[in-house]
Amino acid sequence: MTLPRHGVSLCSLYQARQRIAGQAVRTPLVRSPALSARFDAEILLKLETLQPTGAFKLRGATNMIAALIERHGRDALRAGVTTASTGNHGRAVAHAAAHLGVPAVICLSRLVPANKVVAIEVLGAEVRRVGRNQDEAFIEVARLVDEEGMTLIPPFDDALVAAGQGTIGLELMEDAPELDRVFVGLSGGGLLGGIGAAIKAIRPATRITGVSLSDGAAMWKSLQAGRPVEVEEVASLADSLGGGIGRDNRCTLALAREVMDEHFQVSEVAIAHAMVDILEHEKLLVEGAAAVGLAAIVEHKLDVRGQKVALILSGNGVALETFDRARALAGR
Template sequence: MLPRHGVTPALIYEARRRIAGQVVRSPLIHSTALSARFDADIYLKLETCQPSGAFKLRGATNMIAALIERHGQDGLAAGVTTASTGNHGRAMALAAARLGVPATICLSHLVPANKVAAIETLGAEVVRVGESQDEAFGEVERLVRERGMTLIPPFDDPLIAAGQGTIGLELMEDAPDLDRVIVGLSGGGLLGGIGAAVKAIRPGTRITGVSLARGAAMWESLQAGRPVEVEEVESLGDSLGGGIGLDNRCTLALVGEVMDDHYQVSEPAIAHAMVDILEHEKLLVEGAAAVGLAAMAEYRIDVQGQRVALILSGNAVSLETIDRARKLTGR
């Protein structure tokens, strides 16, 4: 019997087959500096190495390829569409271009200009609308209804979560005795997919979610036991903004099943983590990619003697945002 969320190990292995050659098997590197700082073995999963700059390419490629397998190229002739806080839109634009499918990406006015430009460069049509991801989704619904386009959701679909879950398979192959995986939490596709893969192979590995201090839609929904709306706010971790959809069908149940603990991090903590990763690891990461380290530092999570993986989920960050982070830290 399928789980309510529909994400099975078989679906994740199918995703790996489908995206092979289209997506980078990202490096898992040992951080000497962080390991010494936390008296643990700290590993960094570099999804920043993806051609789109973030993990989202896995799920987008998997879903578009799966739809082509099912319905043929003509089945997507009207094109694909989505709403995004930036990274999913960029990933979908790249995946669609590679697979020969037209794409329209709907973005709220909160999405930073550098992310908008990156999407347009890949040849997708961009529509700016509203002040939240939910408002952008209203335009997506219109495109689906009036132009016959196919929705590729940013997170709430088993095919999307399974694509992100291929990260978990790689983690278990490269570091099979991990004690904890720390993942940014927004819509839940990344954490849910990774958690489903890791728990299927090593159930004792803890899956830790990290959200923003404000606007944590998934966490608020888990507490309420149903999808709820939250006000979106500007943040260094802007990729973690947005709602989970009031009709959420997949990721709320999936995250509730696989996540063991959860932290909400402040803006100064995100800023310090971004600067630390840049200074000590020589890696440029967006705020959402730094929240794992932010949580470890802000909450002094006890990881002594453990093997811990942090998911560095993306690198879509402007120099202006890095400068904001530096100013917040005084460094």
């Protein structure tokens, strides 16, 4: 069988599910009575906030490290693993590495909130603060790989990482096989691409809706240009949607282009309102990136009446001061 150019197949998704069993959990898909009534639709929430690390990233990181050990043996990772991250991926790599007995060094830019730094350090990984953005943090990652023999675990641009995230799509299709639409935050493309690959292989009629920040939407700009485009990274309530896609993107640009049906950008105000709404009505404290699906429906006045819609609540890594800022921005 020939793999697609991006390397993510239905077979690789099921292999990923086997590898991550026991580390990443199968998260609930729950109906929101409040949102369903508000939009006259069946609104379902995929609670990736319940992962042991608080976000979906654990799936991809675990799949890649486990696959490397499976293929090359544990000695191949003796020097350890490394990555750059906006926070959630670093925490996932630290968790997976500790569970599998592998050293880890996580490089973070100065934009990453302090609460995410602490969450990584408590898992036993070494944290290095490097640069003003994720691309600059990756300079130190490249040095660790070239000079110290560490193995890179990319935050998104790898078929193994994307397949790990795509196990969410398998679960969605099993729990709600007649989904009409799935809203997914779009940053590097691993989450949207993986979920989309699973769903399009099983139910092509389900629409995959990507949601990006209004500023700093690197993947969306790259899709429009047909090649990787660098954009200025800006601070956001949805900080985990920041960062570039890499100048030599090998996987997720092609994957997102293949599976995404439509795309919307959302403002900081819309994200703030959505974060507060989710806490008030669902009693869930979520980070900005987890609220962008709801933000898109509201800000763009999308008609989802009569549809079965899934929102991916991707993570809960929000500091209380960040949520307070969201409340102030929303005027609530």
